Amino acid sequence: MENTQQSSLADALVIEHKSLSELDDVHIIINWNEIEKTLSSLYSSVPGAPAYPPLMMFKILILQAWYNLSDEALEKQIARDLMFRRFIDLSLCEPVPDHSSIWRFRQLLNTENLLEPLLEQINTHLEQNSIIVALGSINIIDATVTEAKQSRKRKGKDDNNTQDPEASYNVKTAVDGKRKTTYGYKMHANTDEDGFVKKMSYTPGNVHDSQEFDKLLDTYKTKDKIKTCGEVYADSAYANKKNNEKIGKQNNKVLHRAYRNKPLTKQQKQDNKQRSSIRYVVERTFGLLKLHHGLGKARYLGLARNKARAQLIAMSHNLKTGMNIFKEMQRLKGLRGYCVQ
Missing domain, CATH: 3.30.420 (Nucleotidyltransferase; domain 5)
Structure with a gap:
């Protein structure tokens, strides 16, 4: 899935390196549009829409679990790591979600009972790409x-x-x-x-x-x-x-x-x-x-x-x-x- 956000001048000046694309294959095996639809209820069912797109926040939590980071350490890592920003589609000109926002979004996913469906959805995408053997x-x-x-x-x-x-x-x-x-x-x-x-x-x-x-x-x-x-x-x-x-x-x-x-x-x-x-x-x-x-x-x-x-x-x-x-x-x-x- 390509980055649909408007790239800034700062983003355009970033020199490509293979280390920045280490997680790009995830975008091929997962249909983020469908994940975003699952998360879309967070806009309507909860008073006060999240300050950041739910899909971006979900990707942030995936990175947190992937690299075993605390909320505070995750905030710092996003601020200084170009690969993290690339994965979550966060421009260099945009502010980084703070650790309290990360904590609240994780709580929101839990209270809205979305984590189990999201695990099933990810597994379904892996099956569709013949990575998980279903039969x-x-x-x-x-x-x-x-x-x-x-x-x-x-x-x-x-x-x-x-x-x-x-x-x-x-x-x-x-x-x-x-x-x-x-x-x-x-x-x-x-x-x-x-x-x-x-x-x-x-x-x-x-x-x-x-x-x-x-x-x-x-x-x-x-x-x-x-x-x-x-x-x-x-x-x-x-x-x-x-x-x-x-x-x-x-x-x-x-x-x-x-x-x-x-x-x-x-x-x-x-x-x-x-x-x-x-x-x-x-x-x-x-x-x-x-x-x-x-x-x-x-x-x-x-x-x-x-x-x-x-x-x-x-x-x-x-x-x-x-x-x-x-x-x-x-x-x-x-x-x-x-x-x-």
């Missing part, structure tokens, strides 16, 4: 813990506990048998085989993984019942009679669970080994979200704000992954064209 896609479901911004018990004013009141304790037994306790939240996600986040939810840390299972499943309705789209891979925490019936025998790739006096059979162990080799994709995705996007530590107090941040992180991850796949597709297309010649 025959699998479901890899898991959860990861995010430490709360204020996770330790400390005395604040009036001797009140300063811990985030909406977070809670998560206790997990590690591979080495040691128990690890984290005070925070959980991101539950369904990814495909390429690591794209298809669906996600966000809860306090004490919510059991299996409780979010229904929200994450990729399903479709038939005349008789709701069926699962594709095979479902998950760890043994999701293994129970209810889930097994929901998934169906053919699509059930949940790890077998051993019970007291009922150890796993040789075949079940082999099944688990094969299923784990595919299930690791969701763990790799969580690792990337924590390493590059800061998902491991909550930035705000409260469930709603941190959920909004996690949803934006999922979108930015999908865009980043999609752009890398698109570049590889273009490279291979160029090689094929070269071979033909």
Whole structure:
């Protein structure tokens, strides 16, 4: 999508460099006009139209999640980074949105319940460009813990506990048998085989993984019942009679669970080994979200704000992954064209 804004003399004087166009491929794989239509309700439904175009503000939040920046750091980065300005279509002659405007717009997206539709819309655009495989896609479901911004018990004013009141304790037994306790939240996600986040939810840390299972499943309705789209891979925490019936025998790739006096059979162990080799994709995705996007530590107090941040992180991850796949597709297309010649 081309920049539709009027270029200033200052913009015309900028010397082109490949570093300025690093994010340009995103404009090819995403139809920003459709995203803008989704955001257009923000003009009419909320008193006082935003000072900046909603699409520009949304792109700013994508950059924030992409580069793991605070609101204040993001404001500074936009002011001095030509690539950021190019991505959001902000002229050198225009003022930069301040950090409070960024914060308010993120809150607005959350209160208007637009973040989930936006994630679905981005994924649809990636499907339309053959970057996400829709037909025959699998479901890899898991959860990861995010430490709360204020996770330790400390005395604040009036001797009140300063811990985030909406977070809670998560206790997990590690591979080495040691128990690890984290005070925070959980991101539950369904990814495909390429690591794209298809669906996600966000809860306090004490919510059991299996409780979010229904929200994450990729399903479709038939005349008789709701069926699962594709095979479902998950760890043994999701293994129970209810889930097994929901998934169906053919699509059930949940790890077998051993019970007291009922150890796993040789075949079940082999099944688990094969299923784990595919299930690791969701763990790799969580690792990337924590390493590059800061998902491991909550930035705000409260469930709603941190959920909004996690949803934006999922979108930015999908865009980043999609752009890398698109570049590889273009490279291979160029090689094929070269071979033909």
